[in-house]
Amino acid sequence: MIIDATHDPELASWVESANATDADFPIQNLPFGRFRAAASDPWRIGVAIGDQVLDLQATGLVTHGDMNQLMALSPADRSSLRHALSSGLRRGSAHEKAWRAALRPTAEVQLGVPCTIGDYTDFYVGIHHATTVGRLFRPDNPLLPNYKWVPIGYHGRASTILPSGQGFARPQGQLKGATDEAPRLAPTERLDFELELGLFIGRGNPLGQAIPMASAEQHLFGITLFNDWSARDIQAWEYQPLGPFLSKNFASTVSPWLVTMEALAPFRRAFTRPEGDPAPLPYLDDEANRRGGAFDIALEVRLQSRAMREAGLPPHVISHSNFADAAYWTAAQLVAHHTVNGCALASGDLFGSGTLSGPRPEQAGSLLELTQGGKQRIALPGGETRAFVEDGDSVTLAGRCSRNGFRSIGFGPCEATVMPADAGTGGRTAP
Secondary structure (H helix, E strand, O other), X not given: OOOOHHHOOOOOEOOHHHHOXXXXXXXXXOOEEEEEOOOOOOOEEEEEEOOEEEEHHHHOOOOOOOHHHHHOOOHHHHHHHHHHHHHHHEOOOOOHHHHHOOEEEHHHOEEOOOOOOOOEEEEOOEHHHHHHHHHHHOOOOOOOOXXXXXXXXXXXXXXXXXXXXXXXXXXXXXXXXXXXXXOEEEEOOXXXXXXXXXXXXXXXXXXXXXXXXXXXXXXXXXXXXXXXXEEHHHHHHHOOOOOOOXXXXXXXXXXXXXXXXXXXXXXXXOOOOOOOOOOOOHHHOOHHHHHHOEEOOEEEEEEEOHHHHHOOOOOEEEEEEEHHHHEOOOHHHHHHHHHOOOOOOOOOOEEEOOOOOOOOHHHOOOHHHHOOOOOOOEEOOOOOEEOOOOOOOEEEEEEEEOOOOOOOEEOOOEEEEEEOOOOOOOOOEOO
């Protein structure tokens, strides 16, 4: 991905809120998503700029509201669209008067899942997470021998991916303790979050045609924040021999804005393996991937209990990490591996990264790690403690990219509140 005039840190927008130093969506970002004024309205394609949403159809740059169709554009057409948006939104643009009528305050519209998600694969790229969790269950052999050779993943449930802000009910399933004679059906007692990123496919590939490393990133449209909620006690009983099922498919939360691969170009890092680790097989190796396949995305998890909200206490940061430090496999490698057997991908397909824990204990991307399986409770402001997520708790993920000489960009919030098991969701949003 090329760094060009759209990344110029001196660019400013006539949308003044985009020029604030802490803005997630300056003119250098320009992420895409879907919005509507009311639940009965059709979705429209929007671009986030400051605290506003630009109605892309109202600008005349697109003639339809199909986000998946836009995501399937060629890299050249996507670049042209980005340049047109950057030109039209910068100070002094001749489009300012006309485009002002196409703006909607973000606070006054409904944001949704950023596109229609047809399929969802959850990967396991966080090596520190895999090692720590493995150590909890296999102290002498925490990392299984295939981990450093093959990107591990499983097929998830796309129908329960929820937009940021929508709450969900505590799930139930079969639970069986170590001393129980038989399992029982009950709400999970060990509900957990997972700090992940979501990678969205733009252009698909024909069935039977593998995507090589050299062109893998051309098939990626952008990245979101992603919380793959997990019921650890249900998972412990069901995961052998075929892996997660009811412990994972009840809810996942995704942020509404797709930060494009073009916007992320300044925040690349070299991708290296630790000394002594095996080199990837040739189909997973590429010079460009080694030179800049990693992305410097700082991540954070915040938790706010019901009692904290009622007392006026803000969400409390309980963890932080970085995609580049946490991931053992790159985005390009995930695309190449997913299709090496001929699997066909489609526009809007989602890859979950897997939990992105850093190398230090305080950088854990789940409560399972932060509390050592529930043995060491974490303290919250106001005197509460947590081993796992409780009813009324709200968990928010945040992400930001920063580099000297470039304008910082963000991802917007990824937030959900857990309701009691018998509450349902009813389309309600979090308080």
